[in-house]
Amino acid sequence: MRGKNIVATTVGISEIFDNTVRVIPLTGKYYPKINDLVIGKVTTNTSLSWELDISSSYVGVLPASDVFGRNFSAHADELFSKLRPGDLVATRVANFDRTRDPLLTVSDMDLGKIDSGDLVEISPSKVPRLIGKRGSMIQIIENATGTTITIGQNGRIVVAGEDPDGLLKAKKAIQMINEKAHVANLTEQVRKMLETKGD
Incomplete structure (x- = not known):
């Protein structure tokens, strides 16, 4: 806090929710936290x-x-x-x-x-964006693709499902979030991609 300004110590995306502000760093290795x-x-x-x-x-x-x-x-x-x-x-x-x-x-x-599922790796700093507020983003992906997604806070994601097309779309959505975490209307972009036919 600097006067009335909040200054981040790392470069990232700011998220304002209720009375809290947090910064999601854009890069970096996973730093362990208890219960993660x-x-x-x-x-x-x-x-x-x-x-x-x-x-x-x-x-x-x-x-x-x-x-x-x-x-x-x-x-x-x-x-x-x-x-x-x-x-x-x-x-x-x-x-x-x-x-x-x-x-x-x-x-x-x-x-x-873990005996089944496909592994996808993203930057650990993008995990909060993948989860979304109150789990909203991951719910959109799971519901649209019929998959079950296990998210490691260390950026390792396991996607499991019976439908090959659903698996492919879920993995594509995860990579999209990893690459575009800084984009403001990302949820809408992901939703549109999931609604398109084929790849």
Whole structure:
């Protein structure tokens, strides 16, 4: 705040809603926040945990006990039986304090290994624009395409659905938002694109 003016510390799009103002940065890597849903890609493992690429400067750590349960044994349980390098996992940030890599969990509902769907990657800074106010933008896309879309705050999006045309349109809409997040009438443009026949 500078006098009566609000000054942003980063370049981005301003959104004014009720009595709040926020700035969505146009670029940047994902910065973990506790409770964020993130889609990680398994890179490697130790005897006690997996390491996940979460599109961040930090590496996500998923404890084996979180997947196997309380009776996990580093000697008896084979981590590769649950998750292998390259697997996508829907997780939540359980703990993070800058001094160590974020601790991830899959203990909530709808979390865990992702077995189906197409992966789309966008800039993490565009995720709020994809979701829209009160989830409005993502609802428009899901309703128009018959897809289910899982959004990671780290910019990884998984689109699932039975109809190939619906999948294609949903992915096209997501990329459109990624490229045109700064455009004022973006919702209307997305709606029109979704209503057109064919591609």
